[in-house]
Amino acid sequence: MPDLREPFGAESTALEVIDGIDLHHRTAVVTGAGSGIGIETARALAAAGAAVTLAVRDVATGDRVAADIRASTGNDAVRAAFVDLADVGSVRSFASSWSGPLHLLVNNAGVMDLPEQRTPEGWEMHFAVNHLGHFALAQGLHPAMRSAGGAKIVSLSSSGHASSGIRFDDLFFDRDPYDPGLAYGQSKTANVLFALEATRRWEDDGIAGSAVMPGGIWTNLQRHWDPAVLIGMKRRYRTKTVQQGAATSVYVATRAELGPGTPAYYEDCHPAKVVAAIQGGVHGVLPHALDPVAADWLWDASERLLAQSR
Template identity: 40%
Template sequence: MAIADQIPTESGFPAKTDGADVIKGIDLAGKIAIVTGGYSGIGLETVRALVGAGVTVIVPARNREKAESNLAEVDGDVQVGDMDLGDIVSVRRFADAMVDQLDSLDLLINNAGIMACPEARVGPGWESQFGTNHMGHFALTVGLMPLLEKTPGARVVALSSTGHKRSDIQWDDIQFENTPYDKWDAYGQAKTANALFANALSRRLKAGGGLAFSVHPGGIFTPLQRHLSLEEQVELGWLNEDGSMSELAKMGFKTPAQGCSTTLWAATSPRLEGKPGVYCEDCDIAVPTDPQSPMSRFMGVEAYVCDDDAAERLWVISEKLLAEA
């Protein structure tokens, strides 16, 4: 794919559509899905909508007790597994168990993530946002490839973000070993990595008719903001000084139920057939960033996340990192 492929389909769904409405009328009964981070925020709403449509959903969780408690309210076939995206051994163990237990996997939704956290290391020393948001999901997806490859029409959705606009991949220092750590640059790099991952994965699923996409879910208040102070969120324009939601956030932010809609659209929409690897937002394919628009910071996709060569370069680097883990 290329930036020229970022052409909206005119899906007909407004940006603030509830996720359940996006999949209404689509036959998902009997499908099997894995949703990372599926026990809080938009992940929980993604699971709720899928289970309501007859999908069996498996939620890998770092905190099983919390996951089971949060998912107890979901009426349907939802199961919890043990996995920590920052622990590659646990990711491999979970993926191996799924390959042994399942005959197919229709949907893999790589939803979990961390944002703008203090500098930390995971795995063999990876910067934590790149290591968790990208490498953890890379390891999971690679481990599940035997299922994805044999399931006709399987789809993988990687949650990226408009944060990708903050940074391309820092090819010479991905792990911030020599560069001063900046939590937003690290987050931006990780979200760019998520989009490039979907680009490269789409080619690897093609033979079996599978597809992969990346999505920006929109601005939503969820536990993702847990590392941000009140002062930071006031400065960003999200909150007022008393902690209440700002007028800007009221206009632009979505509810968690609305925040899962682009994920579910990418996971199910027939309009995306033949459009592998595209980046989506607001229940449609995103347009290229218009640098002249005052909204360019908040919407649109940068050309560097649609670059096939960059996607393949990151895939090779990720394979090497995983082999060394």
């Protein structure tokens, strides 16, 4: 149930959530912070004093966004750095270059409804970018998070997780015909399971995570949608601004109590209800995304896949 003492909800913005929070002497990494809700997540964390790294594929765009955030917040400790989540070598290079503790890792970047694409390893692109890239990043930054003493991981999921659990025997559509909706859904389920399992496995390291559903926000993420479908969705469902969409990420990063046994999926700045079917197109989390057996299996499978990419 929502904590009625907290004034935050669906209409809250990231800057409203961060108000009164002091993140000076804290560090944060936000992936995909060159556009959309990633920008506003990074802006809010910087506004509270955090040193924020925008982990982006397009560094020129990232540099422009970093300059804008520095100007709007007065925080000079905002920079952009290159990482391509589809390229494990790039992820490892980013992580190996990190110096000092890391207090907040916001796995914000993602792709959606792509035509069939694969990495050089043969990994389906949704799973590779949305899950495996972020998994590799968290693994690489684990020592930095451990040294922070109380680090948090925020994993951006979606109500789209409802369309598919983990396809244990066909992760990459090697057997079944490719379906972009199922591929996206599987990757979003993986985001929740990762947060759940990271909290369990890294409890002794003081690291905990949770997944978030930002809400219905129309950004560059939907660029591969059929335009007619997109128009219909905009008419049917209530939408948020990017500032509102970033609020739940910021809430979990700075206000939510995370750890074993705490909620693994938030929406509208509150824990989501476990449901049999998504409500109103956006609300609730399905049991398959909270299955500890699936979380354990996925973690081990992800480690094996990354080991093969060396």
